[in-house]
Amino acid sequence: MFETPRRSATVLNAWSGSLEDLQQQAQPVSPVSTDNTGKKKKTKPPQRSVSVPQLFALEDAADSEAEERRTGEKCHIEGDDEESILRGIFKIEKKSCDVELRASRLVWTPIQPETPTGTSKAGMLLNKDYVELKEIFAVKLKRRRSVGQQKGGTLLGITLFHCVKKGKKLKDHAIHLSNMSEDHCEVWLRHFKDILNGFRNRPKSLKVFVNPNSHRKEANQIYSEQIAPLFKLADIKTATTITEYKGHALSALKECDLKEFDGVICVGGDGFANEVAYGLLLRAQMDAGRDTDSIFTPVRAPLPLGIIPAGSTDIVAYSVQGIRHPLTAAMHIIMGHYQSVDVCTFSTHSRLLRFGFSAMFGFGGRTLALAEKHRWMPSSQRREFAVIKTLANLKPEECELTFLPLKNPKQESQKTTRSKLKRDSSNHFDNVDQWQSIQGLFLNISIMAIPCLCSMAPKGLAPDTRLDNGSMSLITVRNTSRADFIKHLKRYGSLKDQFSFPFVETYTVQEVKLKPRSTSGWSDDLSEENVKFDSKRTPMISSEKNYPWNIDGDLMEASSEVNIR
Numbered sequence: 001m002f003e004t005p006r007r008s009a010t011v012l013n014a015w016s017g018s019l020e021d022l023q024q025q026a027q028p029v030s031p032v033s034t035d036n037t038g039k040k041k042k043t044k045p046p047q048r049s050v051s052v053p054q055l056f057a058l059e060d061a062a063d064s065e066a067e068e069r070r071t072g073e074k075c076h077i078e079g080d081d082e083e084s085i086l087r088g089i090f091k092i093e094k095k096s097c098d099v100e101l102r103a104s105r106l107v108w109t110p111i112q113p114e115t116p117t118g119t120s121k122a123g124m125l126l127n128k129d130y131v132e133l134k135e136i137f138a139v140k141l142k143r144r145r146s147v148g149q150q151k152g153g154t155l156l157g158i159t160l161f162h163c164v165k166k167g168k169k170l171k172d173h174a175i176h177l178s179n180m181s182e183d184h185c186e187v188w189l190r191h192f193k194d195i196l197n198g199f200r201n202r203p204k205s206l207k208v209f210v211n212p213n214s215h216r217k218e219a220n221q222i223y224s225e226q227i228a229p230l231f232k233l234a235d236i237k238t239a240t241t242i243t244e245y246k247g248h249a250l251s252a253l254k255e256c257d258l259k260e261f262d263g264v265i266c267v268g269g270d271g272f273a274n275e276v277a278y279g280l281l282l283r284a285q286m287d288a289g290r291d292t293d294s295i296f297t298p299v300r301a302p303l304p305l306g307i308i309p310a311g312s313t314d315i316v317a318y319s320v321q322g323i324r325h326p327l328t329a330a331m332h333i334i335m336g337h338y339q340s341v342d343v344c345t346f347s348t349h350s351r352l353l354r355f356g357f358s359a360m361f362g363f364g365g366r367t368l369a370l371a372e373k374h375r376w377m378p379s380s381q382r383r384e385f386a387v388i389k390t391l392a393n394l395k396p397e398e399c400e401l402t403f404l405p406l407k408n409p410k411q412e413s414q415k416t417t418r419s420k421l422k423r424d425s426s427n428h429f430d431n432v433d434q435w436q437s438i439q440g441l442f443l444n445i446s447i448m449a450i451p452c453l454c455s456m457a458p459k460g461l462a463p464d465t466r467l468d469n470g471s472m473s474l475i476t477v478r479n480t481s482r483a484d485f486i487k488h489l490k491r492y493g494s495l496k497d498q499f500s501f502p503f504v505e506t507y508t509v510q511e512v513k514l515k516p517r518s519t520s521g522w523s524d525d526l527s528e529e530n531v532k533f534d535s536k537r538t539p540m541i542s543s544e545k546n547y548p549w550n551i552d553g554d555l556m557e558a559s560s561e562v563n564i565r
């Protein structure tokens with residue numbers, strides 16, 4: 001991936017040059033002692049070589065062996081046995097350090113100043129520190145500039161930016177390697193750049209869509225203040241579209257040239273993530289010549305999708321990243337972390353309606369439809385109002401559900417779905433891989449291809465499905481009393497099993513067909529509630545009965561059977 005110093009004259013020159021510089025300048029570095037008494041380095045001897053850095057390493061190893069002999073113990077750090085590729089002195093956190101670039105990590109050890117008796121204090125090895133090279137995402141020369149100065153300035157050293165993991169959160173962290181020698185820093189900079197260029201899975205160019213209207217209209221600010229500077233730091237080029245209307249990202253994705261990009265990013269909530277995922281997938285079908293007006297086998301999206309959560313629930317980002325944190329999402333994108341995620345097709349009469357990760361019909365659909373009618377309200381108030389109102393008017397939907405249970409869930413998901421499948425199959429069917437059918441009055445029906453984690457349901461709305469096991473969770477809630485239904489809803493936020501009610505059934509499925517049988521559509525609900533219609537925002541309601549579906553927090557209407565695969 002990069003050249004080793006013993007083959008490079010420049011490196012050797014730079015090394016000696018930097019040592020001289022270090023001695024001449026009032027630089028805060030100490031030359032490494034050639035006295036091998038009392039030092040605590042415990043690196044393994046590198047392969048013998050005549051280059052200056054390697055000779056240096058050999059002396060170091062001799063110290064280390066002597067110390068090991070003296071103390072009789074080995075302090076082995078994983079990766080310690082790697083040989084140095086480049087070695088030099090930098091000041092890190094105000095301490096002069098012996099810095100080694102190894103194959104997989106950058107290691108630094110504070111240099112112990114000698115005491116007048118020629119010995120150094122014990123215990124310094126404990127201060128040895130390192131960063132994995134694979135965690136580094138940017139490197140810059142650090143210069144001191146006066147106010148308003150754009151270029152030049154006094155070189156102070158090199159700054160490395162790396163990704164730090166704290167629980168599920170990722171964040172960036174800077175390590176300053178101070179050394180005022182231009183030559184020295186130039187050599188190290190080149191090596192770090194070579195290392196970064198070797199990470200082929202990391203994006204170099206991204207198409208970004210920002211929904212300025214998400215949640216509290218903060219998406220633009222989140223992107224410009226927190227995310228764009230990080231992309232810039234990581235030398236990622238971006239082409240940004242701030243959407244002007246619903247469907248803007250979808251139509252842009254259908255037309256724009258995606259060849260120059262390594263990924264598509266959306267900054268917004270679930271509805272927006274759905275729109276962008278739909279656009280990407282639709283574009284892929286168009287490019288592959290798939291006829292979405294007939295039954296088709298979808299092709300994969302040509303580019304990965306990165307979701308920066310900036311919405312009100314952010315179920316998709318939460319499920320994929322395990323946390324709702326814009327910076328974490330950006331770091332995953334920068335580091336090139338990939339996760340495959342199942343997506344469903346929603347179609348009617350074999351015509352594709354859209355793609356999506358999750359769907360709710362009945363209570364979930366009605367609540368969203370009502371909330372959409374009250375867009376003028378602040379978002380949290382609107383949702384609360386819609387939930388209360390829909391609960392007050394709780395009504396079951398008469399439906400026929402036909403589904404194909406999953407026979408062989410993918411290996412990775414088997415452990416978690418096995419118990420569920422067993423439970424499901426013993427309760428509901430013997431012959432998996434055969435179409436099953438149930439019908440009756442249902443308060444809610446959920447079909448989820450991902451676990452759907454959110455703050456209200458930290459275990460997920462569908463905790464038994466996985467992100468990429470090729471299956472969906474079908475959760476049906478049959479008609480029951482309002483009190484029992486509320487009890488079931490409340491369980492999502494608690495540790496208790498939300499499915500352990502006689503009126504709730506769960507299945508692991510590949511395909512579902514949902515056919516409403518009621519004689520009235522959702523328009524009847526609205527007229528009952530005396531809701532003033534906004535013709536621009538309200539989806540068309542005709543004499544044909546339309547039913548509201550909540551697809552990833554976005555409203556979809558369908559008048560007939562919907563097939564989900």
Ligand SMILES: Nc1ncnc2c1ncn2[C@@H]1O[C@H](COP(=O)(O)OP(=O)(O)OP(=O)(O)O)[C@@H](O)[C@H]1O
Nearest residue numbers: 214215243244245268269270271272311312313314
């Ligand atoms: N410029 C825009 N103006 C109006 N609506 C837009 C615009 N851009 C996108 N949209 C649409 O707004 C809808 C809601 O957006 P989004 O999902 O980002 O926010 P949210 O509803 O607050 O979040 P969540 O879905 O997580 O609850 C989406 O369907 C999206 O397609």
